[in-house]
Amino acid sequence: MRISSVTMYDQSTASINRQQSDFLKVSQQIASGRRVVNPSDDPQAASRAVGVDQSKAVTQQYADARVSARNSLSQTESILNSVSDAVTSAKTLLIQASSDTLSDVDRESIASELKGVYETMLGQANATDGNGRYLFGGYKDNAPPFVKSADGSVEYQGDSNIREQRVDASRLMPVNDNGETIFKSVPSGAGYIAESVKTNDQGERLVGGDASNDGTVTFTGPQVRDVNAEGYGENYRMVFGGDEDAGFTYDVQKFDEVVGEWDAATPVLSGTYSPSSEGQQIQFAGVSIKLEGKPAAGDEILVAKAGGDVRDADLFRTMEEAIRVLENPADTPVKKADLRNTLNTAMRDLDNSLDNVLTVRASAGARLNELDVVDAVGSNRMLNYEQTLSDLVDLDYAEAISEYSLRQVGMQAAQKAFVDIKGLSLFNYM
Structure with missing residues (x-):
């Protein structure tokens, strides 16, 4: 078969180009450190690598x-x-203020210190994160959640939602708590709270002068006697009647949750109250309360579940009531009774508030621990993705260097062959 010069040149050029292409491909792999430089190098591996990259x-x-x-x-x-x-700190100050040896000036000094604690709490309740968002306002994080009203009380302006963030594919984690959960709640195990305050028929607290009792009756407790007693867990109030000459009476009324009013027509317990130096213990619905002093007709003592519908929890209101009685001189028996009752109620409220804050704090700590666990799982998952991606597209340098040397020899051989073939001509022998 006759082979033309054109055929020899074409075949030699094609061989050199092929060897150069293979040599260039290996050179690119070594320079980039990747086996799959272009999708065409390994379409299946390149496709899987895209999926792994997205997962990463x-x-x-x-x-x-x-x-x-x-x-x-x-x-x-x-x-x-x-x-x-x-x-x-507030509880410590109230214990100090409860001493009968303190004068009005001493209590006023304690009230001043308590105001500082109160303002500190309010500042913490309106704290912001590094981006200017209020931490405890729920979804309403563009304005202070706790605002002082015209009468000086603090009102919650946020909502009851909790901001959440997805920290893993299957975990949507609450990243903070709203102000209601922290400052206007009590633990689920909180018991009864007694308070010397008057309420209307719907169980709402009266305000101003109408809310204060006119007698000198004080209370200790209430103490839980039997959680299985009939009516335990309901809300009650003790309403006093009569006078010192005719004898004092009392009615224990239950709040009807269905009707939304006090059941004054059918008292849970009625009786006579005889003031004495030892006091009188009154027990109903599994709780007992000790009374001392002389009530006035119409005076009330509320005995309600902490954080319930009749007596909602409010840390700021507790502080405001304590500051109020400490600032006012206790120069009459009625004011002294109000001081004692208010401080007793405030200390119980602070105990419940502290338990609640510690519970919320424990929940935040548990979520921080959970983040550590999820971080560890995520790190392991990332390592697996990186290993898979390396197996798919990364270069085996030992194999690549051997291939590089082989392609270099191949290209040099093709070039030498072309030079030798180019010199084959009959004219060289004539």
């Missing part, structure tokens, strides 16, 4: 979300620590 990106987004969640929870935990310290 999603995992990294969850890791970034956990950083943000950890910052919010750490801020919340730090603030709750300050709030618990403030509640403890």
Whole structure:
């Protein structure tokens, strides 16, 4: 068969180009450190690598979300620590103020210090994160959640929602708590609270002068005697009647949750009250309360579940009531009775508030621990993705260097062959 010069040149050129292409491909792999430089190098591996890359990106987004969640929870935990310290300080001051040896000036001084604690609590309740968002306002995080009204009381302006953040594919984690949960709630195990305050027929607290009792009756307790007693867990009030000449009477009325009013027509317990130096113990619905002093007709003592519909929890209101009685001189028996009753109620409220704050703080700590666990799982998942991606597209340098040397020899051989073939001509022998 006759082979033309054109055929020899074409075949030699094609061989050199092929060897150069293979040599260039290996050179690119070594330079990039990747076996799959272009999708055409291994379409199946390139396709799987795209999926693994997307999974890595999603995992990294969850890791970034956990950083943000950890910052919010750490801020919340730090603030709750300050709030618990403030509640403890307030309780210490109230115990000090309960001493009968203190003068009105001494109590006024304690009230001034208590005001500082109160303002500290209010400042912590309106704390913001690093982005200017209020931590405890729920979804309404663009304005202070706790605002002082015209009468000086603090009102909650936030909502009851809790901001959440997805920290993993299957975990939507609350990253903070709203103000109601922290400052206007009590633990689920909170018991009864007694308070010397008058209420209307619907169980709402009266305000101003109408809310104060006119007698000198004081209380100790209430104490839980039997949680299985009939009526335990309901809300009650003791309404006093009569006078010192005719004898004092009392009716224990239950709040009817269905009707939404006090059941004055059918008292749970009625009896006579005889003031004495030892006091009188009155027991009903599994609780007992000790009374001392002389009531006036129409005076009331509320005995209700803490944080219930009749007596909602409010840490700021507790502080305001304590400051009020400490600022006013206790220069009459009625004011002294109001001082004692208010401080007793406030100390129980502070105990419940402290338990509640510690519970919320424990919940924040548990979520921080959970983030550590999820972080560890996410790190392991990221390592698995990186290993899979490396197996798919990364280069085996030992194999690539051997291939590089082989392709280099092949290209040099093709070039030498072309030079030798180019010199084959009959004219060289004529």
